[in-house]
Amino acid sequence: MEELKKKGIRLTLDAEKLIEEKKIPDEELLQLEKKFITIEDVSLILKKKEEAASEELSYQAQKVSEIKESEPSPIESSISDEPSPSMQEEKPTHAVSGLPSFHPLAKEYSAKIEIREKLDVTGNSRTKGEVEDFVAYFRNRFERLSAMLRAYPGKYTEADLSSMKSLLQQKVRVIVFVSEIRTTKNGNLMLEVEDLTGNFKVILSQKDERVFENAKKIVRDDTIAIEGKVLEAFIIAEDFEWPDIPLAREPKESPHDLAAVYLSDLHFGSRHFLDEYFNRFVEWINGKSANPELAGRVKYIFVAGDLVDGIGIYPEQEKDLVVSDIFKQYSMFSDFVDQLPDYIEVIVSPGNHDAVRRAEPMPALPDEVFRGDVIKVGSPSVVSIDGFEHLFYHGTSADSWISTLSNLNYNHPEKVMEECLKRRHLSPMFGGNAIVPEKLDYMVIERVPDIVHFGHVHKNGYSNYRGTLIINSGTFQDTTDFQQKQGHVPTPAKVPLYEFKGKRLRTLDFTR
Numbered sequence: 001m002e003e004l005k006k007k008g009i010r011l012t013l014d015a016e017k018l019i020e021e022k023k024i025p026d027e028e029l030l031q032l033e034k035k036f037i038t039i040e041d042v043s044l045i046l047k048k049k050e051e052a053a054s055e056e057l058s059y060q061a062q063k064v065s066e067i068k069e070s071e072p073s074p075i076e077s078s079i080s081d082e083p084s085p086s087m088q089e090e091k092p093t094h095a096v097s098g099l100p101s102f103h104p105l106a107k108e109y110s111a112k113i114e115i116r117e118k119l120d121v122t123g124n125s126r127t128k129g130e131v132e133d134f135v136a137y138f139r140n141r142f143e144r145l146s147a148m149l150r151a152y153p154g155k156y157t158e159a160d161l162s163s164m165k166s167l168l169q170q171k172v173r174v175i176v177f178v179s180e181i182r183t184t185k186n187g188n189l190m191l192e193v194e195d196l197t198g199n200f201k202v203i204l205s206q207k208d209e210r211v212f213e214n215a216k217k218i219v220r221d222d223t224i225a226i227e228g229k230v231l232e233a234f235i236i237a238e239d240f241e242w243p244d245i246p247l248a249r250e251p252k253e254s255p256h257d258l259a260a261v262y263l264s265d266l267h268f269g270s271r272h273f274l275d276e277y278f279n280r281f282v283e284w285i286n287g288k289s290a291n292p293e294l295a296g297r298v299k300y301i302f303v304a305g306d307l308v309d310g311i312g313i314y315p316e317q318e319k320d321l322v323v324s325d326i327f328k329q330y331s332m333f334s335d336f337v338d339q340l341p342d343y344i345e346v347i348v349s350p351g352n353h354d355a356v357r358r359a360e361p362m363p364a365l366p367d368e369v370f371r372g373d374v375i376k377v378g379s380p381s382v383v384s385i386d387g388f389e390h391l392f393y394h395g396t397s398a399d400s401w402i403s404t405l406s407n408l409n410y411n412h413p414e415k416v417m418e419e420c421l422k423r424r425h426l427s428p429m430f431g432g433n434a435i436v437p438e439k440l441d442y443m444v445i446e447r448v449p450d451i452v453h454f455g456h457v458h459k460n461g462y463s464n465y466r467g468t469l470i471i472n473s474g475t476f477q478d479t480t481d482f483q484q485k486q487g488h489v490p491t492p493a494k495v496p497l498y499e500f501k502g503k504r505l506r507t508l509d510f511t512r
Contacts, residue, residue, distance in 0.1 A: 002210055003030065015039045022046060027466070030247055089494070089507040092284045102287030104296030107343040109256055111299060113375065116382035121361040121442045129437065137437035138177070141425070142196065144444050145223040146175045148243035148424055154227050162197035167230045174235065176202075178222045189215050190234070193226070201234035202226055211239055217419070219404055221428045243424040245448045249467040252450050254386050254500035259297045261285070262496045264304035264394070264455025265475035267353065268336075269329035271322045272478040273309075277493035280510040281476075282339050298497070300385055301344055304455040304473060305351020305394030307333045307365075313353050314482050326355055327369060334372040346374040349381055351394035351456060359434035360396060360427060361442035380426055382447055386500050391449035393426055395456035395472070400432025410488055413472040414461035417452050421445065421465055451498070458483065458490035462505060469505065471496050 003026035011019070015037050019029070024045060032041055118124075127133045150158070154173040161174060176193035184190050189204040189212070204215040218224065218240075228237040267273055287295050308329035309321060323329050337346055348365065350356045355369045364376035377383060380393040401416045402408045408415055420426050426443040427433060435443070451469045458475035474491045483490065493510040 002026070009035055009037060011037050012039055015042045018042045018046075027247070089509055091512045092280065092289060092508045092510060102292050102296065104287065104292075104298075104341065104343065106258055106297055106299040107341070109258060109299060111345045112384075112386045113300075113345060113347070114384040115375075115377060116384070116447070119442065119446055120364075120378045120381040121436075121438060122364040122376075122378040122381075124440070125363065125436070125438060127436055127438050133437045133439065136439040137441055138430075139196070140439060141441040141444060142177050142223055144441070144446065145243050145424060146195075149175050149223070149225045149241070152225075152241070154225060156227050160197040161193070161195045161200045164198075164200050164230050164235070168232060169230065171227070171229050171238075172235070173225060173227045174200075175223070175225045176200075178218060178220060178224065181218060181220060188212075189218075191218070202228070202237050203234050204237045204240075208238075211237065215240065217405055217407070219429050221430050222423060223425075223428070242422045244422050245424070245445075245466050245468060247466055249448070251467070251503070252388055253503075254388070256386060257297055257499070257501045258299040258386060259294070259497055259499045260300040260302060260385060261298050262302050262304070262453050262471050262473040262498070263476075264453075264473040265306040265351070265458050265477060266303065266333065266336075267306055267309040267475070267477040268332040269321055269323035270309035270477050270480075271320050272480055273322075274476050274478055274492055277510045278336075278476050281493070281495060281508075282336065284508070284510070285344070286339070286341060294497070297499070298344060301340070301346045302390070302392065302453055303346070303348040304392055304453050305349055305379055306353040306455065307348060307351075307370075308353060308355075309477075310353035310355070317482075320480050320482075330355075330370040330372075334370070337372045337374060346372075347377060347383060347392075348372075348374050349377050349379040349392045349394065351379065352396050357436070359436045361436065361438065362394070378442075380442060382449070388450045388500060389447060391445065391447075391452045393452070393454045395454035397427035397429075397433050398454075398457050400427070400429055404429060404432070410457050410459060410486075412461055413454075413457045413459050414463040414470045417454060417470045417472070418463060418465045421452070421468060421470075458488055458492070460491040460494045460496065460507065462496070469498070471498070471505070 018039060019042055028045055029037060034041065156171045156173045159167055159172040159174055176195050178191050178193055180192035182190045187206050191202040193200055193202055204212055206212045224240050224242055226235060226237050226240045228235045284295055285298060289295065311324065311326050318324060340346065350362045350365050352358055354365060356362045356365060362379040364378050377392060380391060383390045383392060398413060398416045401419060402410060424445040427435060449468055451471065453471045453473065455473050459472060460474040461472035463470045473496050474494050476493055478492060479490050495508045495510065497506045497508055
């Protein structure tokens with residue numbers, strides 16, 4: 001209940017006891033938007049949970065009944081007990097004889113796609129890589145993230161760092177850029193910070209355990225707001241915050257019973273490409289299953305990078321290739337697109353194995369290498385689909401995040417994106433992965449997304465962070481020797497599918 005106390009929210013004793021007993025998370029209590037929470041408020045939350053659980057059980061029972069009536073084959077879908085937020089893992093069916101004709105619902109609807117072109121570097125790159133470009137890049141980032149922080153007023157008056165000497169012994173709020181992080185001989189954290197007016201030092205004392213533990217996640221080049229007391233040589237911090245995304249948000253609803261499939265890291269051309277599993281997916285999306293209704297609601301397929309395995313991406317990659325011609329690799333992806341139903345819209349963004357610049361932000365795939373019937377966007381990019389705002393990003397910065405913060409690892413890639421959303425930035429640590437200094441920092445998360453889709457680490461992962469659904473979509477490539485050395489444990493051929501009307505996430509497992 002630390003978050004409640006931080007925000008000054010009071011609880012009755014019986015309410016506090018029930019919260020601890022039922023382990024109700026702070027985020028659910030904060031959604032009440034009350035300064036004083038009673039036992040009745042807590043009981044209402046529990047009642048709604050019970051009703052939701054009852055509805056889910058009824059829905060699953062109905063689905064099981066429907067499956068039994070349709071007399072499926074032995075490889076029919078089954079609901080997995082593996083826990084994951086708002087997600088069921090199911091085994092899709094394969095083609096069987098005597099099927100009724102395929103009547104896809106998605107064919108009856110027009111696609112609703114809106115690309116936020118100003119937030120995509122494609123066609124907008126203006127940098128020459130000169131000193132003034134780097135200055136403009138960091139200034140643009142700082143100004144935009146500072147504006148987000150100012151949307152959440154603090155306890156103290158905001159001040160510039162240039163005025164610190166005139167504010168001795170006063171308590172202030174400063175919005176700063178973290179240029180250096182050190183541990184003092186007393187075990188405290190010292191930050192060297194700057195803004196557009198000057199620089200200063202900040203001390204975060206280990207005596208305040210809550211703030212100190214959170215401060216261990218501050219990374220170099222973070223933009224944060226700090227509240228504390230001004231001394232001669234530094235600010236003693238009482239608290240700090242990242243820009244973060246808002247807590248209270250209205251849930252999106254769609255009147256159309258449509259769905260989207262999320263893919264990434266296909267790696268066409270790799271010796272480790274999983275043809276058998278991928279062909280099962282292609283059969284399923286074309287309605288060749290004992291229960292084609294779900295496939296018939298898929299209107300969109302998104303591919304978040306690494307369409308192909310590429311050439312010369314890592315040492316001795318040639319040993320892992322069955323196709324060493326980049327154009328033929330993309331031809332294989334085009335063949336896949338040609339096999340899809342014509343009513344499905346395919347949206348692709350590039351990854352570090354694709355034929356674009358390795359540094360981020362990455363522009364969309366050029367026509368010279370790939371002219372498939374798809375919508376091409378950059379990485380990152382922002383696209384609205386049926387009213388749901390999507391942030392697409394291949395996820396290359398995951399490597400530097402995982403190597404920097406001890407609480408992150410390749411088994412839970414969704415946690416990486418939570419850190420990005422907190423900071424409203426996909427790759428704040430300059431130098432962690434290659435960044436092109438555009439005059440607009442395209443890695444800033446300008447708009448709050450409904451869904452974040454990324455890949456890169458070949459591991460499925462899901463979470464719901466403050467109302468934003470996070471999807472890491474796995475791969476269709478088996479483990480390479482290089483990945484084993486890097487500590488990657490892929491979850492191949494597990495395909496996330498999201499239903500817009502029911503706001504339901506499933507994972508379809510094509511390995512079984």
